[in-house]
Amino acid sequence: MNDETLILYYLDDGLSEAERRKIAAALGSDPALASQYAALCRDLDLLNAVDDAEVPAHVVQRMHDSIDRVARPVLVDTTPQSRTFNPLSFIWGAAVTAALAIGIGIGVYFSGETMPAQQDRGAPFVRGMQVYLQDARDDITTMSTTGTDERARLVMHLVEQNRLFERAARQNDSADLARVLRAFEPILLKLASEDVTPVEAEALRAQLAFELNVMLTKLSRASSNETQTT
Amino acid sequence: MTLRSRIIFALLALVATTNGWAQADSQTPTENEALKLAALEALIAAPPERALPLATKVLAGKHSDEVKARALFVLSQIDDPAAQQQLLAVAEQNGGRLRAEAIRMVGIGGNPEALARLGDLYRSGDRTTKSAVLEAYVIADNTRGIYDIAATATDESEFENAVEMLAALGARDELRMLRDKAGLSRSLIYAYGISGDVESLRELAMDSSNPEQQAQAVEALGITGKNNIGATLAEIYQGTQSQLVRDAALQGLIIAGDDEVVLQLYRQSQDVSEKRQLMQVLAATGSDLMLEVIDDALADDQ
Numbered sequence: 200m201n202d203e204t205l206i207l208y209y210l211d212d213g214l215s216e217a218e219r220r221k222i223a224a225a226l227g228s229d230p231a232l233a234s235q236y237a238a239l240c241r242d243l244d245l246l247n248a249v250d251d252a253e254v255p256a257h258v259v260q261r262m263h264d265s266i267d268r269v270a271r272p273v274l275v276d277t278t279p280q281s282r283t284f285n286p287l288s289f290i291w292g293a294a295v296t297a298a299l300a301i302g303i304g305i306g307v308y309f310s311g312e313t314m315p316a317q318q319d320r321g322a323p324f325v326r327g328m329q330v331y332l333q334d335a336r337d338d339i340t341t342m343s344t345t346g347t348d349e350r351a352r353l354v355m356h357l358v359e360q361n362r363l364f365e366r367a368a369r370q371n372d373s374a375d376l377a378r379v380l381r382a383f384e385p386i387l388l389k390l391a392s393e394d395v396t397p398v399e400a401e402a403l404r405a406q407l408a409f410e411l412n413v414m415l416t417k418l419s420r421a422s423s424n425e426t427q428t429t
Numbered sequence: 430m431t432l433r434s435r436i437i438f439a440l441l442a443l444v445a446t447t448n449g450w451a452q453a454d455s456q457t458p459t460e461n462e463a464l465k466l467a468a469l470e471a472l473i474a475a476p477p478e479r480a481l482p483l484a485t486k487v488l489a490g491k492h493s494d495e496v497k498a499r500a501l502f503v504l505s506q507i508d509d510p511a512a513q514q515q516l517l518a519v520a521e522q523n524g525g526r527l528r529a530e531a532i533r534m535v536g537i538g539g540n541p542e543a544l545a546r547l548g549d550l551y552r553s554g555d556r557t558t559k560s561a562v563l564e565a566y567v568i569a570d571n572t573r574g575i576y577d578i579a580a581t582a583t584d585e586s587e588f589e590n591a592v593e594m595l596a597a598l599g600a601r602d603e604l605r606m607l608r609d610k611a612g613l614s615r616s617l618i619y620a621y622g623i624s625g626d627v628e629s630l631r632e633l634a635m636d637s638s639n640p641e642q643q644a645q646a647v648e649a650l651g652i653t654g655k656n657n658i659g660a661t662l663a664e665i666y667q668g669t670q671s672q673l674v675r676d677a678a679l680q681g682l683i684i685a686g687d688d689e690v691v692l693q694l695y696r697q698s699q700d701v702s703e704k705r706q707l708m709q710v711l712a713a714t715g716s717d718l719m720l721e722v723i724d725d726a727l728a729d730d731q
Contacts, residue, residue: 374539379506382537382568402495409466410502413473417506420474 200225205236324371329418331364336411344400347393354391358384379414383407462493469499477507485515498530505534513540520550529561536565544571551578559587563594572600579603580610589616596620605629618645622652627661634665637674644677651681659687663694679710688716695722 200222207213208222226233335357342353361380368377389395390403469487472480480503487500501519504512516538520531532550535543544566551562566574572595579591588611595603601624607617613633621629630653633646647665650658659682666678682691688711695707708726711719 378537378539378568378570381570382533385564405495406498409470409499412470413502413506416470416473 200232202235202239205239209236209240324367324373325418325421328364328368328376329415331360332411332415332418335360336408336415339404339407339411342404344397344404350400351391351393354387358387358391361387376414379410383410462496465492465496466499469496469503472503473506477509477512481507481509481512481515484512488515488519494526497527501527501530501534502537505537510540513538513543517543517546520547525557529557532558532561532565533568536568536571539569544569544574548574548577552581560590563590567594567598570598572598572603575600576603576606579607582611588614592616592620593623596623599624601626601629613642615645618642618649619652621646622649625653625655627653627655627658631661634661637669637671640671640673643671644673647674647677648680648684651684654685658685659690662687663690666694667697679706683710683714686714688714688718691716692718692721696725 204214204218204222208219211219214222226236338353338357342350344350361383365377365380365384368374368380386403386407390400390407395403465487469484472483475483484500484504484507488497488504492500497519501516504516513535516531516534520528520535523531532547535547547562547565551559554562563575563578566572566578575591575594575598579588579595582588582591592604592607593616595607596619601621604617604620604624604626608629611617618630618633621633627650630646630650634643634650636646637643647662650662650665662678662681662685666675666682669675669678679691691707691710691714695704695711698704698707704726708719708722711722
């Protein structure tokens, strides 16, 4: 009996009643299998914490997509799709991001004087940061890694926005976020470099996309926790 | 299959490499890798006390550097001192890309004790390690750490690299302290310019005891880009007898992009060769005021 079947048994998911009865019987009669299952349960108990966390909708969708992709390698058409950068979408994205950053700046400026004390001063900042990270992630994942000039132009725009939001993070006393944004910059600058090969560009892009996704998930989780506690 | 099951499967694939029940061989390495990365991405959604042992397990397992590097980033985002210790341990016990990534993550973590330990790695490390430590200090905005590196630098390029970083961070106090510690150098003077330290530069620009250093300071005043710096440079230009310093003042005006002041100097000058030089400066900067100079020159001919 393979581990996947045992995991489904543990999770009470995807097995018919007859299959479950068969596994229960096997566990009762086969000490080796019972021991294997016990070890599996220990690891699964550790992982159970994942179920406690409220996973944001976009992460759920991405997880489904990623896992489906690797689970169905044969069925999926693996012809590489050409990644094209839509300048219009970028301009709109940049405009929205700039507006948000200005909004955050204004929020910071006025927060000390006009905002009611009980209002959550950090919320506009967090929302703005989430939009920025999403836009940056989308730009990074759809960017072409072969066209050097186009890539450099887009990345340099991202660098400018990144600096804007790094400043906003510092002004909002979010030193943690500011450090992460500062850490993005050397990667972005490498990505903009003419010397970087398509393979290296792809690796840098993957790294950035991963780190942006992790930050998005972390921010979503933090803001949903805050909402639950208030 | 529910999302819970999907995530569980993904995480299991990630930590299973060293376990007997792993099904790692059933997938091609690329697909397996993608699954592990997806699992690591999801790990940040777990509470720190659960995510930490899993990320640590990945680092101890037989995974590619890419997977381990992603685990390092997840660790950097776990709010637990043990995560910072883990990052430091990877930086100290590994080499190459993984060490550089771990050092970057210590910078992102920003833990003062871990950052201080990077100083030891810098001293004993190769060029890549040194560069990674400096980058981590910039990420953490740790100007004191960079100052220590500059103050104890054993060669000029190490000193210059550290000074450039301090300049980029606008660390004027540390740069001034370096003047007392290591003496003045061209790189330090330009760092004053980048950090916008007009006060230090003005003092150096007025000191004619060392014309070469004075010229460097005058030029660096242009780098500061501060308001009214053109007037200061014009004052220096007109007040000095040293051709070196005059040229530096013009260079400073070009860098500052203050064509109004250059035009003023042009109009005040009675020396034809000097006027020609100032005209060339305006032409070099592509200034629209060049047309006014041409007008003036043609008017003189009539």
